Amino acid sequence: MDISSIVRQQRQFWQQGSPQNVDFRIQQLKLLQQLITENGEAILQALGADLRKPALESYGAEISLVLGEIKYTLQHLHQWVKPQSVSTPLSLLPGSSQIVSQPLGVVLIISPWNYPFQLLIAPLVGAIAAGNCTVLKPSEIAAHTSQLIAELIPKYFRPEYIAVVEGDKTATQALLAEKFDHIFFTGSTAIGKIIMAKAAETLTPVTLELGGKSPCIVDRDIDLEVTARRIVWGKFINAGQTCVAPDYLLVQREIKSALLAKIQDCIQEFYGADPAASDDYCRIINDFHWQRLTGLLRAGRIAIGGQVDQGDRYIAPTVIDQITWDDPVMQEEIFGPILPVLEYETLEEAIEQINTQAPPLALYLFSDDHRHQQQVITQTKSGGVCLNDTILHLASPELPFGGVGSSGLGSYHGKASFTTFSHQKSILTKSRFLDMQFRYPPYTEAKLKLLKFFLG
Numbered sequence: 242m243d244i245s246s247i248v249r250q251q252r253q254f255w256q257q258g259s260p261q262n263v264d265f266r267i268q269q270l271k272l273l274q275q276l277i278t279e280n281g282e283a284i285l286q287a288l289g290a291d292l293r294k295p296a297l298e299s300y301g302a303e304i305s306l307v308l309g310e311i312k313y314t315l316q317h318l319h320q321w322v323k324p325q326s327v328s329t330p331l332s333l334l335p336g337s338s339q340i341v342s343q344p345l346g347v348v349l350i351i352s353p354w355n356y357p358f359q360l361l362i363a364p365l366v367g368a369i370a371a372g373n374c375t376v377l378k379p380s381e382i383a384a385h386t387s388q389l390i391a392e393l394i395p396k397y398f399r400p401e402y403i404a405v406v407e408g409d410k411t412a413t414q415a416l417l418a419e420k421f422d423h424i425f426f427t428g429s430t431a432i433g434k435i436i437m438a439k440a441a442e443t444l445t446p447v448t449l450e451l452g453g454k455s456p457c458i459v460d461r462d463i464d465l466e467v468t469a470r471r472i473v474w475g476k477f478i479n480a481g482q483t484c485v486a487p488d489y490l491l492v493q494r495e496i497k498s499a500l501l502a503k504i505q506d507c508i509q510e511f512y513g514a515d516p517a518a519s520d521d522y523c524r525i526i527n528d529f530h531w532q533r534l535t536g537l538l539r540a541g542r543i544a545i546g547g548q549v550d551q552g553d554r555y556i557a558p559t560v561i562d563q564i565t566w567d568d569p570v571m572q573e574e575i576f577g578p579i580l581p582v583l584e585y586e587t588l589e590e591a592i593e594q595i596n597t598q599a600p601p602l603a604l605y606l607f608s609d610d611h612r613h614q615q616q617v618i619t620q621t622k623s624g625g626v627c628l629n630d631t632i633l634h635l636a637s638p639e640l641p642f643g644g645v646g647s648s649g650l651g652s653y654h655g656k657a658s659f660t661t662f663s664h665q666k667s668i669l670t671k672s673r674f675l676d677m678q679f680r681y682p683p684y685t686e687a688k689l690k691l692l693k694f695f696l697g
């Protein structure tokens with residue numbers, strides 16, 4: 242089926258009403274749950290083939306996150322779909338006011354390659370819950386996962402309800418030529434701009450889940466052991482190819498060498514003396530990114546790691562010291578297993594450095610000092626903040642996940658996904674009694690006085 246026919250058929254199906262029916266939405270969420278549980282092994286294998294993802298990382302960061310979203314949505318959907326009664330101002334009485342969440346229609350979800358299952362299917366949970374038909378566009382770069390999703394979805398869902406369109410940017414461009422009711426895009430800031438410009442032509446609303454350089458500040462009085470472990474985990478999971486990975490460290494000068502020593506111990510503890518031989522360490526997705534990342538190793542002094550192997554698309558967990566903001570590694574989102582380290586003397590200095598950059602998707606602060614925590618939260622801009630850990634804030638369905646400024650527009654997860662894929666329709670119901678005459682022409686001085694009395 243060509244793209245125009247898919248969208249046309251989805252629109253017809255949506256207009257007939259089934260996707261909007263709440264019982265239907267619940268059935269479909271359960272079907273999605275079934276798709277995942279029945280094909281868990283195949284999903285793990287596809288992720289392994291694309292990124293050499295270890296089963297535990299695939300399960301924790303891809304499968305279970307989506308299953309958790311479905312479970313949470315099933316628990317709360319009846320509450321979310323209820324019209325919300327709000328108060329009515331005195332001047333509009335007698336009457337009542339409500340906000341009703343209405344499905345948008347036919348939506349498009351475009352995803353990247355780094356968590357190729359989760360980043361496509363977690364938004365789908367919100368799209369189904371909110372009562373929409375969906376076209377899914379997986380990333381062609383994670384080819385095995387893309388192919389598996391394209392095989393599985395039609396086995397469980399009719400194409401007029403959920404369809405998969407595979408392909409590179411040509412496929413996305415063909416999709417963008419169609420009129421959707423919402424476009425949900427996860428990917429780079431550069432492509433996000435292209436998507437938004439194209440969507441502007443038809444005034445299609447967009448959610449943009451983008452990237453950026455997420456800083457990780459380490460304050461002076463902190464347990465270095467736990468801090469190092471959490472930084473190493475957050476940075477080197479998926480070989481650093483994580484949108485919210487700590488991009489660079491900003492470390493208080495006095496503790497820098499002690500922290501780097503702990504980070505070194507941790508890398509060895511997690512991945513052994515030779516991480517290339519570890520089953521728990523991923524590979525770089527393709528040659529293009531391997532070349533790009535190895536190019537970033539040229540600046541500064543490699544303090545830990547630095548070994549590379551092109552044939553295996555391997556880059557060791559690497560920490561680079563003696564870096565400046567002018568080095569290429571600080572000029573772009575790294576999106577790989579390279580951790581540059583900058584130092585600061587006072588927290589104000591660290592905040593100042595962060596604020597010279599575009600607002601990141603995430604910001605990490607390791608500090609037990611409540612005053613410092615508040616200072617960083619209030620004086621910096623970022624999509625989200627995680628104190629004393631990395632990445633985990635995105636795992637809570639209670640917390641909306643998204644960027645700010647160039648790291649994104651809008652959010653999802655939990656109720657935020659439902660809201661993103663819904664229109665909040667405002668409804669005022671007026672009583673026919675007490676029809677105040679003073680608002681109607683012909684206008685008089687007396688009517689104006691009355692109007693001023695009522696409206697203040």
Ligand code: NAD
Pocket residue numbers: 351352353354355356360378379380381382408409410413414427428429430432433435449450451452453483484485574576602644649
């Ligand atoms: P990307 O922007 O290159 O690609 C994303 C999607 O856009 C893919 O499906 C791709 O086929 C499509 N695409 C690529 N070029 C296009 C074009 N010219 N026109 C239309 N569509 C096009 O991103 P990527 O390399 O797959 O992923 C890495 C980026 O995604 C990083 O910047 C990362 O931070 C970001 N990311 C963000 C999140 C988040 O939740 N905010 C999550 C993961 C990744």
